[in-house]
Amino acid sequence: MSTTYPNGFPYVRTFFAWAIALLLFFPLLWLGLTAFKTEMQAIAVPPQLFFTPTLSSFVEVQVRSDYLLYAKNSLITSVVSTVLGLLIAAPAAYSMAFFRTRRTRDILMWMLSTKMMPAVGALVPVYVMAQTTGMLDSLTALIIVFTLSNLPIMVWMLYSAFKEVPNDILEAVRLDGATVWDEFRHVILPLTMGGIASTGLLCLVLAWNEAFWSLNLTSANAGTLAALIASYSSPEGLFWAKLSAASLLAIAPIIVFGWFSQKQLVQGLTFGAVK
Numbered sequence: 001m002s003t004t005y006p007n008g009f010p011y012v013r014t015f016f017a018w019a020i021a022l023l024l025f026f027p028l029l030w031l032g033l034t035a036f037k038t039e040m041q042a043i044a045v046p047p048q049l050f051f052t053p054t055l056s057s058f059v060e061v062q063v064r065s066d067y068l069l070y071a072k073n074s075l076i077t078s079v080v081s082t083v084l085g086l087l088i089a090a091p092a093a094y095s096m097a098f099f100r101t102r103r104t105r106d107i108l109m110w111m112l113s114t115k116m117m118p119a120v121g122a123l124v125p126v127y128v129m130a131q132t133t134g135m136l137d138s139l140t141a142l143i144i145v146f147t148l149s150n151l152p153i154m155v156w157m158l159y160s161a162f163k164e165v166p167n168d169i170l171e172a173v174r175l176d177g178a179t180v181w182d183e184f185r186h187v188i189l190p191l192t193m194g195g196i197a198s199t200g201l202l203c204l205v206l207a208w209n210e211a212f213w214s215l216n217l218t219s220a221n222a223g224t225l226a227a228l229i230a231s232y233s234s235p236e237g238l239f240w241a242k243l244s245a246a247s248l249l250a251i252a253p254i255i256v257f258g259w260f261s262q263k264q265l266v267q268g269l270t271f272g273a274v275k
Contacts, residue, residue, distance in 0.1 A: 028251075034244035042240035057245035061228075067249055070228040074250075076139055077224060078207040081146035082200050085154050088147070090196070093158035094184060098170065108159065111152040119149075119212045130217055139222045145213045150203040157202070161195025162188060201261050208254050225250035 034042050036053040061067055096104050126145065127136075135141040165188060173183050189196070211226035218227055229250055232243040 031244050031247055034240055035248045037241050037244075039239060039241045042244070057241040058249070060242055061246050061249065065228055065231060065246070067228065067246075070223055070225045071249075071253070073139060073142075073218075073222055074208055074224040074226075077142045077146055078204050080139075081143045081150065081207050082204045084143065085147045085150050085203060086196065086200055089151055089154035089158050089199075090184075093155050093162055094188065096155070097159050097162035097165075098167075108156065111155055115152050123216060126213075127216065136217060137219045137221050137223075141217050142213060142222060142224070145217065146207045146210060149210070149213075150206055153206070154199055154203055157199040158192075158195065161192045161199070164195075165191050205254060205258060 033049075035057060036055070037048070037051055038054060038056065041048050041051050096108065130136045130138075130141045169187060169191075170183065173187050178186070209226070210224075211230070214224040214226045215230055218224070223231075225246075229243065229246050232239050232246055
């Protein structure tokens with residue numbers, strides 16, 4: 001049965017799609033404009049849409065805060081925590097997908113339920129452990145916390161990806177005498193590379209954007225870009241131009257990265273949605 005739409009329906013749909021897209025994009029647009037203003041221009045009333053751009057805020061961010069140090073810390077913690085998480089999550093998801101027990105579903109639900117707990121609820125014990133072990137303001141502490149924070153999501157996404165592999169293929173490989181490692185390396189890994197890549201990309205973005213633990217476990221040495229942005233909030237007020245410049249520098253790399261890997265990210269977000 002065919003559905004007939006009014007003649008103007010495609011135009012209305014396109015209009016609303018563009019309107020919603022512009023509404024979502026407007027904060028980023030305003031952030032970009034403010035980053036190229038002076039402090040006086042940034043707080044002007046009414047707001048100035050036409051002005052002479054300046055790079056003074058970007059220069060001051062680098063001189064005052066050493067942007068490259070914070071960017072390096074964000075890159076290290078995000079990449080290492082993602083790789084480490086995949087190394088732990090892949091075997092766990094493999095065993096749950098292909099060697100199920102009556103408790104497998106309960107374990108998966110329990111793992112997912114840990115993401116429902118507010119991070120502040122675990123702040124005190126995590127802080128005390130980091131202080132006791134001498135890992136406060138260290139990249140090691142952030143890597144461990146980021147890995148454990150993203151691990152439930154990694155296991156769930158990889159579990160969904162592995163479940164898509166037909167059992168007939170695995171049975172044929174096992175009859176040929178393949179070991180568990182051979183089965184994973186030569187069959188599972190090639191067939192689920194898209195799912196593994198999507199999982200890694202999504203968790204990389206989550207680790208890059210993590211602010212709560214960065215602000216509470218680090219200060220000068222291991223601070224990430226989230227800590228850099230927070231440093232431009234002071235008791236005297238907000239330095240809007242410098243805050244916008246720091247924010248733009250912090251989100252620019254991950255926006256570019258997300259733009260080129262958007263297909264894999266969307267695939268990762270929709271794993272298990274259609275059966």
